[in-house]
Amino acid sequence: MTVELAKHRELGLTDSEFELIVEQLGREPNDVELAMFSLLWSEHCAYKHSRKLLGRLPTEGERVVMGPGENAGAVDVGNGYAVAFKVESHNHPSAVEPFQGAATGVGGILRDVFALGARPIAILDSLRFGELDSVRSRHLLDGAVRGIGHYGNSIGVATVGGEIYFEEPYEHNCLVNAMCVGLARTEDMVRAAAAGVGNAVVLMGASTGRDGIGGASVLASAELGEGDEAKRPTVQIGDPFEESKVLECCLELLGKGLLVSLQDLGAAGLTSSAGEMAAAGGVGIDIDVARVPLREADMEPFEIMVSESQERMLAVVEPARVPEVLAVCEKWQTGGTEIGVVTDSGQVRILRDGEVVGDMPVESLVDGCPLYDLEPGEPQGWIYGNRATLTPEATAEQELLALLAAPSIASKRWAFEQYDSVVGSRTVRRPESADAAVLRLPEAGNAIAVSIDGNGRRVACDPYEGTVEAVLECAQNLACVGAEPLGLTNCLNFGNPEKPATAWQLDRAVSGLADACTALGVPVVGGNVSLYNEGPDGPIYPTPVVGMVGELPDPARTAGSAFAKQGDAIGLVGPFAPTLAGSELAKQRGVLDAGLPRSDVTAVAAACAIVRDAVRAGRLASAHDVSDGGLAVALAEAAIGAGLGCRVDLQPLRDRGCQPEEALFGEGSGGFLVSGDRATLEELGATLLGEVGGEAIEIAAGDRSVAVPLAEAERAWRSLPAQAERDGA
Amino acid sequence: MIWGVVQFPGSCDERDALHACEVASGEARLIWHEERELGGVDAVVIPGGFSYGDYLRAGAIARFSPAMEAVAGFAAAGGPVLGICNGFQVLCEAGLLPGALLRNEELRFICRQVELVDAGGGRLSIPAKHGEGRYHAPEDALDRLEANGQVAYRYATDQNFNGSARDIAGVSNEAGNVLGLMPHPEHAVDPLTGSTDGLRVFEAVAAAGARA
Numbered sequence: 001m002t003v004e005l006a007k008h009r010e011l012g013l014t015d016s017e018f019e020l021i022v023e024q025l026g027r028e029p030n031d032v033e034l035a036m037f038s039l040l041w042s043e044h045c046a047y048k049h050s051r052k053l054l055g056r057l058p059t060e061g062e063r064v065v066m067g068p069g070e071n072a073g074a075v076d077v078g079n080g081y082a083v084a085f086k087v088e089s090h091n092h093p094s095a096v097e098p099f100q101g102a103a104t105g106v107g108g109i110l111r112d113v114f115a116l117g118a119r120p121i122a123i124l125d126s127l128r129f130g131e132l133d134s135v136r137s138r139h140l141l142d143g144a145v146r147g148i149g150h151y152g153n154s155i156g157v158a159t160v161g162g163e164i165y166f167e168e169p170y171e172h173n174c175l176v177n178a179m180c181v182g183l184a185r186t187e188d189m190v191r192a193a194a195a196g197v198g199n200a201v202v203l204m205g206a207s208t209g210r211d212g213i214g215g216a217s218v219l220a221s222a223e224l225g226e227g228d229e230a231k232r233p234t235v236q237i238g239d240p241f242e243e244s245k246v247l248e249c250c251l252e253l254l255g256k257g258l259l260v261s262l263q264d265l266g267a268a269g270l271t272s273s274a275g276e277m278a279a280a281g282g283v284g285i286d287i288d289v290a291r292v293p294l295r296e297a298d299m300e301p302f303e304i305m306v307s308e309s310q311e312r313m314l315a316v317v318e319p320a321r322v323p324e325v326l327a328v329c330e331k332w333q334t335g336g337t338e339i340g341v342v343t344d345s346g347q348v349r350i351l352r353d354g355e356v357v358g359d360m361p362v363e364s365l366v367d368g369c370p371l372y373d374l375e376p377g378e379p380q381g382w383i384y385g386n387r388a389t390l391t392p393e394a395t396a397e398q399e400l401l402a403l404l405a406a407p408s409i410a411s412k413r414w415a416f417e418q419y420d421s422v423v424g425s426r427t428v429r430r431p432e433s434a435d436a437a438v439l440r441l442p443e444a445g446n447a448i449a450v451s452i453d454g455n456g457r458r459v460a461c462d463p464y465e466g467t468v469e470a471v472l473e474c475a476q477n478l479a480c481v482g483a484e485p486l487g488l489t490n491c492l493n494f495g496n497p498e499k500p501a502t503a504w505q506l507d508r509a510v511s512g513l514a515d516a517c518t519a520l521g522v523p524v525v526g527g528n529v530s531l532y533n534e535g536p537d538g539p540i541y542p543t544p545v546v547g548m549v550g551e552l553p554d555p556a557r558t559a560g561s562a563f564a565k566q567g568d569a570i571g572l573v574g575p576f577a578p579t580l581a582g583s584e585l586a587k588q589r590g591v592l593d594a595g596l597p598r599s600d601v602t603a604v605a606a607a608c609a610i611v612r613d614a615v616r617a618g619r620l621a622s623a624h625d626v627s628d629g630g631l632a633v634a635l636a637e638a639a640i641g642a643g644l645g646c647r648v649d650l651q652p653l654r655d656r657g658c659q660p661e662e663a664l665f666g667e668g669s670g671g672f673l674v675s676g677d678r679a680t681l682e683e684l685g686a687t688l689l690g691e692v693g694g695e696a697i698e699i700a701a702g703d704r705s706v707a708v709p710l711a712e713a714e715r716a717w718r719s720l721p722a723q724a725e726r727d728g729a
Numbered sequence: 730m731i732w733g734v735v736q737f738p739g740s741c742d743e744r745d746a747l748h749a750c751e752v753a754s755g756e757a758r759l760i761w762h763e764e765r766e767l768g769g770v771d772a773v774v775i776p777g778g779f780s781y782g783d784y785l786r787a788g789a790i791a792r793f794s795p796a797m798e799a800v801a802g803f804a805a806a807g808g809p810v811l812g813i814c815n816g817f818q819v820l821c822e823a824g825l826l827p828g829a830l831l832r833n834e835e836l837r838f839i840c841r842q843v844e845l846v847d848a849g850g851g852r853l854s855i856p857a858k859h860g861e862g863r864y865h866a867p868e869d870a871l872d873r874l875e876a877n878g879q880v881a882y883r884y885a886t887d888q889n890f891n892g893s894a895r896d897i898a899g900v901s902n903e904a905g906n907v908l909g910l911m912p913h914p915e916h917a918v919d920p921l922t923g924s925t926d927g928l929r930v931f932e933a934v935a936a937a938g939a940r941a
Binding site for chain 1: 738739740741742744745748778779781782783784837838839840841856858860913915916918919921922923
């Protein structure tokens with residue numbers, strides 16, 4: 001008995017979970033069954049610490065085509081087309097091996113989207129690393145960016161946007177969240193539920209090897225720590241060429257109506273895809289591991305069932321159509337093998353050459369894991385560190401230049417130029433030219449805008465309010481290009497939920513997400529939870545990452561974030577009430593503390609509508625959300641992008657009660673920096689601040705007034721390559 | 730005019746190339762890499778991507794495909810052929826164009842809108858995106874290319890980001906009916922997505938076809 005206990009603990013199951021498995025099976029599990037249970041009952045697969053919270057999220061909406069529970073969510077974009085999208089984390093693999101970790105993160109999210117029958121058309125990434133003065137962070141950044149580029153570029157899907165933040169708490173546990181957006185004819189889409197007793201189960205794509213064994217349970221569901229190099233074998237190896245063939249193969253099969261259902265093999269491999277397909281369809285499944293094409297001949301049944309080899313898909317096919325399906329696989333030079341059958345047993349049975357080596361009730365395997373209540377405990381004050389890099393004596397000019405050069409704010413051209421952003425010929429707004437990426441959809445006769453956001457530092461200050469802000473920032477980014485939100489996906493990256501402070505952060509963040517989405521009327525159509533993101537020094541900043549897809553009627557009517565022409569008036573729209581709480585300036589001064597002011601969600605939504613309508617009507621020359629670094633940084637970005645200076649006076653903000661430095665560098669939701677015709681801005685109710693022109697960024701703010709030559713500001717803002725490549729990489 | 734776009738496993742830009750051919754002039758169809766006949770097309774495009782995963786070396790496997798044998802015959806008979814990015818690499822590997830494409834000087838994949846200058850001095854703004862686009866040929870071969878007027882496109886001043894010899898972005902064969910370039914004209918056929926300058930590349934190929 002002691003030996004058995006040791007084994008299940010090694011696989012990440014608690015004693016009481018093991019006892020529950022014995023109770024549900026009516027006997028002790030054998031090795032195959034124990035391996036499969038340990039994966040499907042892991043945090044990564046069972047969401048056992050988060051599922052109860054996720055019930056708070058609004059998931060209904062008239063444009064929702066598929067909601068949570070499918071491989072990805074999908075919304076209707078008109079003319080018989082739907083857009084499918086999802087964001088997913090690949091944090092722990094990337095922290096152990098950044099190139100392959102990030103590459104297979106992209107590969108995995110692509111499969112989730114084409115599993116629905118949608119052709120992937122865009123990728124966005126949300127990345128978090130430690131500060132760039134750490135050699136480890138530079139190594140992780142370089143590897144992750146190369147990995148994302150390697151996979152996305154090779155498979156021919158445009159990487160159109162994303163964000164990168166650098167903060168000390170991500171030093172050991174970087175975050176790599178990848179989002180994929182796909183387009184499908186709604187009638188061609190399929191669900192993941194297995195159906196039709198007697199139908200064949202066909203495994204397509206790559207062969208199965210020993211890579212990625214234990215990825216979901218050992219790597220993704222525990223904290224990182226010393227000796228993680230030993231976990232490298234749990235990281236999968238990606239092959240975008242194989243995925244490209246499987247993608248085309250699956251889309252051809254679905255286009256010909258040859259598949260009953262389709263599911264990708266991700267975390268927990270065959271175990272999870274077979275189990276989840278059976279559970280969703282209320283049926284049983286028999287899998288014969290002897291028929292699975294292997295890379296190594298001597299693999300044990302449990303290894304075959306838990307392997308996380310990449311680029312594999314599982315399909316349910318009517319028996320008469322199997323030959324046609326295999327012929328399409330042959331055409332694309334990718335694997336296709338009938339490995340099992342749909343049954344009415346309600347059991348997942350694993351066979352080897354006809355001999356049963358595992359036999360478990362589907363319900364127990366997939367839904368039998370106990371769900372835990374969190375035990376939240378609000379921490380007292382600021383629980384993360386503070387490190388000052390600016391002295392209180394710094395002038396406003398020095399502060400502006402330091403903010404523009406901060407890696408989290410500086411231009412990310414170094415990264416996004418390593419990604420193909422134009423393949424597919426849909427990209428109307430490329431990275432950094434507007435607040436959201438804009439992709440045209442000639443099929444549907446309109447366009448979509450996509451944005452991904454989440455500022456972990458602000459969520460650390462106030463998990464509820466910080467998460468509300470992430471949703472609002474996404475909505476504001478969409479408004480800047482004239483888009484109206486259709487749906488949202490999210491990835492909740494948090495530390496160890498068994499610790500009260502993290503539990504409290506998670507609980508508050510989910511409430512903030514739910515309330516903001518409800519207030520904006522944006523349904524949550526899918527998402528992912530990544531817990532146990534901790535290093536030896538403690539947890540990461542709580543980091544909910546929000547991805548939003550919006551619709552705009554005419555791709556020719558969008559606005560860029562850069563000023564457009566000399567003499568245009570500059571104005572501020574929205575209920576912007578900046579403070580230094582949680583700001584980049586507060587970080588650089590080393591004075592971060594708990595607490596953020598409340599956002600007025602209703603007022604922000606109203607401002608979004610004003611900006612959106614004005615952009616759609618072609619009335620604004622530029623629109624830019626005021627975000628990290630406050631108004632001064634937003635002005636500098638709009639000016640640098642245009643190669644034009646600006647002269648503004650922030651007195652109107654000071655009249656609202658802002659201190660000069662709050663007006664300059666304070667952050668908060670609800671601010672839109674717009675430019676255009678003066679009369680139009682007045683009609684829109686914008687607060688006029690000044691005008692475009694000159695060769696400097698001149699901002700009057702009482703005793704903190706700033707004047708920085710444009711070229712100097714641009715030098716600071718473009719300093720990321722020098723900071724990222726200081727090792728001579 | 731009917732265009733054929735060769736599709737290998739791992740091609741990425743074949744749908745964009747099809748669309749660009751249609752916008753440029755007339756009809757376009759895909760040619761599967763296993764086909765030995767080109768089906769009576771008037772011009773052929775070898776599109777961008779990572780044919781056969783670019784394993785071994787970019788374009789090294791694609792040159793042995795049945796469709797490429799047919800393309801070689803088509804080119805020898807004077808048929809117009811355009812190779813874009815990976816297609817350019819394939820044509821160099823197949824010996825239909827001189828030179829070779831090496832890894833970018835900075836050893837990174839770069840995606841950027843670049844300014845090109847054509848043989849007549851006209852400027853084009855077209856996206857480039859590749860990790861192995863540094864044009865290389867021996868010095869005497871480069872001299873011959875220039876003397877024969879085979880340098881079809883050069884990167885404009887300060888635009889040669891990959892370190893190509895003599896700023897060369899695209900070359901043609903001696904007969905002038907086979908053209909290869911690293912930047913992507915098929916992504917530049919609509920003002921909404923950046924520019925329409927790419928159409929001029931397709932028109933030049935179509936004109937070569939008309940002369941043949």
